[in-house]
Each structure stands twice: as C-alpha cells, then as structure tokens.
Amino acid sequence: MSTDFDVIVIGAGPGGEAAAARLIKGGLRVALAERELIGGECAYWACIPSKTLLRPPEARAEADGAAGLERPGLDWPGVRDYRDYMIRHLDDSGQVTGYRDKGATVLKDTARIIGRDPWRVQVGDRRLSAEHVVVATGSEAVRPPIAGLDQVEVWTNREATTLREIPGRVAMIGGSAVGVELGWFLARMGSRVTVIQRGPSLLDREEPRLGELVADRLTKDGIDVRVGRQADAARRDGDHTVLDLDDGTSVETDVVVLGTGRRPRTDGLGLADVGVETDARGALPVDDHCQAAEGLWAVGDVTGTALFTHVALYQARVAADTILGTTRRATYTAVPRVVFAQPEIAAVGLTGAQAREKGINVATSELDLAASLARPWTYETDPAGTLGLIADRDRRVLIGAWAIAPMAGEWIHQAALAIRAQLPIDTLLDTVAQFPTYSEAYLAAAERLDL
Numbered sequence: 001m002s003t004d005f006d007v008i009v010i011g012a013g014p015g016g017e018a019a020a021a022r023l024i025k026g027g028l029r030v031a032l033a034e035r036e037l038i039g040g041e042c043a044y045w046a047c048i049p050s051k052t053l054l055r056p057p058e059a060r061a062e063a064d065g066a067a068g069l070e071r072p073g074l075d076w077p078g079v080r081d082y083r084d085y086m087i088r089h090l091d092d093s094g095q096v097t098g099y100r101d102k103g104a105t106v107l108k109d110t111a112r113i114i115g116r117d118p119w120r121v122q123v124g125d126r127r128l129s130a131e132h133v134v135v136a137t138g139s140e141a142v143r144p145p146i147a148g149l150d151q152v153e154v155w156t157n158r159e160a161t162t163l164r165e166i167p168g169r170v171a172m173i174g175g176s177a178v179g180v181e182l183g184w185f186l187a188r189m190g191s192r193v194t195v196i197q198r199g200p201s202l203l204d205r206e207e208p209r210l211g212e213l214v215a216d217r218l219t220k221d222g223i224d225v226r227v228g229r230q231a232d233a234a235r236r237d238g239d240h241t242v243l244d245l246d247d248g249t250s251v252e253t254d255v256v257v258l259g260t261g262r263r264p265r266t267d268g269l270g271l272a273d274v275g276v277e278t279d280a281r282g283a284l285p286v287d288d289h290c291q292a293a294e295g296l297w298a299v300g301d302v303t304g305t306a307l308f309t310h311v312a313l314y315q316a317r318v319a320a321d322t323i324l325g326t327t328r329r330a331t332y333t334a335v336p337r338v339v340f341a342q343p344e345i346a347a348v349g350l351t352g353a354q355a356r357e358k359g360i361n362v363a364t365s366e367l368d369l370a371a372s373l374a375r376p377w378t379y380e381t382d383p384a385g386t387l388g389l390i391a392d393r394d395r396r397v398l399i400g401a402w403a404i405a406p407m408a409g410e411w412i413h414q415a416a417l418a419i420r421a422q423l424p425i426d427t428l429l430d431t432v433a434q435f436p437t438y439s440e441a442y443l444a445a446a447e448r449l450d451l
C-alpha cells in the first residue's frame with residue numbers, strides 16, 4: 001500500500017532525532033513532528049543546560065583542592081550567557097533547516113495517531129500516513145500532590161535550568177539525580193539549599209551506601225539534607241514560602257524546586273483509540289527491538305526504561321536499524337548512571353540487593369581511594385573517594401559497580417564494558433592500569449572481592 005512516508009517520527013528529543021537521522025541516512029522518507037523545540041528536553045531544559053551550569057562551580061571547587069592555586073572568581077552573568085548559548089537561546093531554526101536540507105519533512109506541531117494499517121497521524125491540520133511510526137515523546141516533570149503547592153513559587157527542571165537569578169533559599173523536593181545535581185549547583189552558587197528526600201537514602205535506586213556517602217558530601221558542602229522526609233503542605237508566609245514536613249518541622253524558602261521524577265508523555269497521543277495500551281505509569285511498553293505493535297516503535301523516556309539520553313540514543317539505533325532491515329535487540333545490563341555533582345557519582349549494573357533478589361551468589365568490595373591509591377593525592381590536597389564492586393561469585397564476573405570520586409563518570413565505563421562483555425574477574429585481576437590513575441582502583445577493589 002502506498003503511504004506518504006516510510007516513517008513518521010513523533011517527538012524530536014535525543015531519541016526522535018537519533019532515529020530520524022539514522023532513517024534518513026538509510027534512504028527512507030521521513031517526517032519529523034515536534035511541537036516545541038527540536039532537541040527536546042535534553043537540549044534546552046535538562047542535560048545540556050544542567051551540565052553547562054555545573055561546570056564552572058565544579059572547576060572552582062577543583063581549584064580549591066589543588067595546592068597553591070588561588071580561588072577563581074565566579075561570574076554568574078558569564079555562566080548564564082554561556083548556558084544561553086548552549087541552549088541556542090531556545091531557538092531551533094537551525095535544526096529545522098538542517099533536517100529539511102537532509103530531505104526530511106519537518107512539522108512543528110502536535111502529532112496524534114488516528115489510525116493503523118497503515119499508520120495514520122494527524123499533525124496540526126495535516127494527515128499523514130506511513131508504514132512505521134516512531135514514538136519519541138519523552139517525559140515531563142511529576143508534580144507531587146502537596147497541599148498548597150499551586151499557591152507558591154515552584155520550579156520544575158525547566159525553570160531551574162533556565163534561571164536568570166540565583167535564589168537566596170531553595171527547597172529541593174526529591175533527592176535523586178535532579179535533586180543532587182541542581183541542589184549542589186545552587187548551593188555552590190550561593191543559595192541556602194535544603195534537600196527533602198522521601199526515599200530511605202539519596203539516589204534511592206542506587207546502592208544505599210552510595211546514598212550515604214553522597215549525603216555526607218552534600219552536608220559538608222553546606223546543604224541541609226533531610227532523608228526519609230516529605231512535605232505535607234506548602235504555604236505563603238509574607239514574602240516567603242514555608243514547607244511543612246511530615247516530622248513536624250518546616251523549611252522556609254524563596255522557591256520550591258521539584259526533582260520528584262518524570263511521567264512519560266503519552267497523554268493525547270491517541271494510543272488507546274488505535275488499540276495500543278500504555279502501562280500503569282503511562283509508559284509505552286516495547287519489546288527487545290523497541291517495537292510496541294506491528295510498525296509502531298518507541299524510544300527514549302516514553303518507554304519508561306532507564307530515563308537517560310544515552311538510553312534514548314541506544315534505543316533509537318536499535319529501532320532504526322531494525323526498521324532498516326538489520327534486526328537488533330536492546331540489552332540494558334550495563335547502562336552507566338552518572339550524577340554530575342562534584343565529585344562525580346557513577347554507577348552501572350545491579351546493586352547488591354537487586355542481585356540477591358535475582359538469586360545471585362553475591363560478593364562485594366569497597367575501596368577507600370585515598371587510602372589505597374596515589375592518584376587522589378596528586379589530584380587534590382584533601383582527597384576523598386570510594387569505589388564499590390558487586391560480583392557474581394559463581395560465574396566470577398562483575399555485575400555492578402558504583403563510585404563517588406573525581407571523573408568517576410569517565411572511568412565507570414571500564415566497569416560498564418566489563419559487565420556488558422561478562423569479562424572474567426580473573427582477566428580484570430590481570431590487567432595493568434596506568435600509574436597514578438583512578439583506574440587503578442579496579443584492580444585493588446577486585447582483589448578485595450571474596451570470590
């Protein structure tokens with residue numbers, strides 16, 4: 001049956017962009033529908049602005065830790081201007097032209113699926129048909145049901161990453177990746193920050209020990225960390241906001257920032273009308289090829305699988321290659337998870353508890369980097385850092401790793417590769433790392449595993 005396009009991609013965040021680019025390169029006729037900005041949440045209100053904002057205070061803290069260096073000044077307008085440049089001043093006209101030049105049809109409007117066999121999609125006032133549809137509509141910030149929250153100043157990631165001025169006081173609700181990164185950034189820029197985390201530890205999907213070390217570090221940096229707490233109510237009191245917590249205490253603040261998770265964007269997509277179910281969280285479940293139904297594919301946050309840009313990009317490669325005729329299966333055993341605080345916090349693979357739940361005979365080890373290596377001392381005058389390993393004792397392979405240390409977001413990838421390739425621990429024990437580097441930690445930590 002003839003269709004207007006081979007593929008219609010809905011949503012042009014990292015997932016949709018990567019899928020579209022690969023499909024265009026593969027010679028297919030592609031329509032790309034985006035209702036806001038090409039680049040999605042990541043490019044304008046998430047990864048790119050947050051990592052751009054975090055770098056200057058990180059560099060300054062690194063200078064503080066290097067012998068004989070004077071503390072560099074921190075110029076907020078300069079930081080802000082570079083952030084604005086990096087988020088393209090919220091202008092995607094260059095991206096629109098770029099995709100059109102590559103031969104794609106770009107439609108800047110909301111898309112809705114209106115039929116199948118073949119797939120039919122309404123984009124604004126246009127009706128399109130295609131053999132395949134790739135849903136890449138991402139996710140949006142969850143607003144917790146706190147009484148009075150709509151009466152006070154609340155920032156989601158969007159307002160927080162595009163901020164013009166640094167607030168005096170910040171109450172950060174949620175203590176995972178968003179809460180730790182933005183809380184640390186704002187504290188280093190001079191805000192008085194309280195992090196209110198409902199979960200039993202910070203970064204509560206990670207090893208609890210890592211959450212403990214992160215809480216110690218944030219507390220040392222002057223952040224008031226309240227773990228196991230949640231806000232019951234928010235109210236205005238004169239010119240400031242008060243959050244009443246469930247332990248009877250309260251927190252005064254100028255602004256409430258939300259880091260309370262994300263909800264997949266499937267509302268209004270028309271999925272139920274064409275017989276496609278979403279799960280209880282509103283995510284669009286997919287199989288190993290990132291297929292949700294015959295000819296219907298989904299990539300990125302909307303799938304509810306590990307909400308990271310690198311996962312969206314990976315799923316886009318899997319889906320696009322499969323559409324183009326090279327069948328691929330997605331594997332998520334070794335997806336790195338990095339929180340860009342200072343120092344960096346990184347993890348990959350399973351936690352000890354997740355491994356035990358799977359019935360794995362688990363061996364773990366923990367290494368104090370300053371007590372074991374030379375590199376932390378050549379790097380900074382008051383070194384700190386920890387690496388944890390999780391291994392399968394029966395198969396003698398690494399199944400998880402976590403670290404809090406300078407540049408951990410870079411060297412965690414050695415563990416990612418070892419886990420993905422199921423590298424024998426005996427090979428790890430026989431590798432040679434450059435002296436003096438943080439990478440030497442793997443040998444020292446592997447030698448401590450009780451295998």
Ligand SMILES: Cc1cc2nc3c(=O)[nH]c(=O)nc-3n(C[C@H](O)[C@H](O)[C@H](O)COP(=O)(O)OP(=O)(O)OC[C@H]3O[C@@H](n4cnc5c(N)ncnc54)[C@H](O)[C@@H]3O)c2cc1C
Binds near residue numbers: 137300310
């Ligand atoms: C503060 C913050 C920092 C982060 N930092 C990192 C990081 O450092 N590294 C990392 O890996 N991840 C990070 N993430 C997560 C990352 O932003 C997401 O995983 C990533 O953006 C997901 O990409 P996506 O393509 O699935 O969706 P999105 O980036 O959300 O893009 C989806 C696009 O679809 C469009 N859309 C939605 N519905 C429709 C429709 N019906 N019609 C047309 N268009 C539609 C939207 O307008 C949007 O542009 C961060 C998240 C936050 C909140």
Ligand SMILES: NC(=O)c1ccc[n+]([C@@H]2O[C@H](COP(=O)([O-])OP(=O)(O)OC[C@H]3O[C@@H](n4cnc5c(N)ncnc54)[C@H](O)[C@@H]3O)[C@@H](O)[C@H]2O)c1
Binds near residue numbers: 338
């Ligand atoms: N560097 C990165 O890769 C990066 C950075 C930021 C965000 N992200 C991704 O974006 C997504 C969203 O991050 P996030 O941190 O907002 O969400 P999250 O789902 O990872 O964590 C939300 C946290 O908020 C807490 N929480 C929820 N409701 C609460 C309440 N009412 N009171 C107090 N605490 C509450 C939860 O216990 C949880 O720890 C994540 O999937 C994350 O992986 C990635």
